[in-house]
Structure formats: structure tokens, C-alpha cells
Amino acid sequence: KAGVTQTPRYLIKTRGQQVTLSCSPISGHRSVSWYQQTPGQGLQFLFEYFSETQRNKGNFPGRFSGRQFSNSRSEMNVSTLELGDSALYLCASSLASSFSTDTQYFGPGTRLTVL
């Protein structure tokens, strides 16, 4: 089975621009979560989607948004980029067949650099 795939792997943008990152979950997984990883703040939860619905959201400004498609693929968007948005953005997928937390499997991440 193929793992979680994320595109692009690397991205360089300038302040004020917007960016869209893509995530394809493991086949059969219906939940997709996004995390931001930085040296200073560590791994922080952004949001989680299941069946195209956002079930939870972390403490990030409204510039960070996401969506999930009917095939479970997900995208996240960051508008009006700031230098502090430079980070590794990780996507994780899980079966999430019930209300309990299922094992989350991570992709390789997208390294975003904001200049």
C-alpha cells in the first residue's frame, strides 16, 4: 500500500503571497490531519478533516485554511504569507472509523520557506 504523499516537497514563496499544499492519504483512510513543525514551536495541530468536514481546528490564524475532497485528498492554504510561516507542513491520515483516535500515519512533509 502506498503511504501518505504530499506535494510539493519544497516551496519558496515571498511575504504576502499565498500557497496551497496537497496531501493524498493512504488508500481507504478517510481522515486527514495537518500539522506545522518548526524548531521553536515543535509539532502543532492545524486541523483535521473527515468526509469533507472539519472536525477540529488548532490555534492558528484564519490565514490558515483547508479542505477535503470526496476522494479524501486534502489541501491546505496559507494566505498573506509571513516569515514566521516558514516550516515543515505535515499531513497525516487515519482510518478514523469511530470517535476514538486511530493511528495516524504521516507523509514526508512540505518544506515551506518564506522570504
Add this chain to the structure above:
Amino acid sequence: GENVEQHPSTLSVQEGDSAVIKCTYSDSASNYFPWYKQELGKGPQLIIDIRSNVGEKKDQRIAVTLNKTAKHFSLHITETQPEDSAVYFCAASMDSSYKLIFGSGTRLLVRP
């Protein structure tokens, strides 16, 4: 709010020795505790996980213990090998939260 503390931040051991990493969580409703290993340039990889109805779980050289009363859980790696060198993260989650709260990570170095 929810918080997970992880210690130590760095750990250096000789090949063949054991390594122990400890985490403490704040929310008593947490009931799922995974451990991830992250190598340079890669995403976190699940190495073992435990649920709150179990006190200990083992998988070959890796074991995790959970003390619900003290809200502590620990990762034990025995007979360490150089390829165990990586950053290890603990995390905690609770039903219906659909998110993982991560510790700050432990950089493990296994000296040959």
C-alpha cells in the same frame, strides 16, 4: 490547556545500552499515546502506541509503559543500535478530539 512535556531533550548512549524517554500529559481524559521516530528529512514514523486500558506494550526492542494515575508514559529502547539515532516524539490524544498533542522531542544519539 492540553500539554505534553517530554524529557530529556537530548540523550546520548553507547551502542548496546538502553535508552528511556519520559513524557507527562496534563489532561486526564487523554487515552491514546503514540510514539514517533523522525529521521532527518522525513516525516514522523509511528514506532509504537498504547491505549489507556493497557499498562505496558512491547514490540521487540521497544516497549512503552503507561501510568495513568501519575499521567506519565515512557519509551524504552533496549540494545540500542546506531540506526536508532533520530528524534523521538511522544504524543497524547483523547476521544473525539481528532488531534495529537506532541511533546517537544528527544534527540537520541547512539554512539558506535
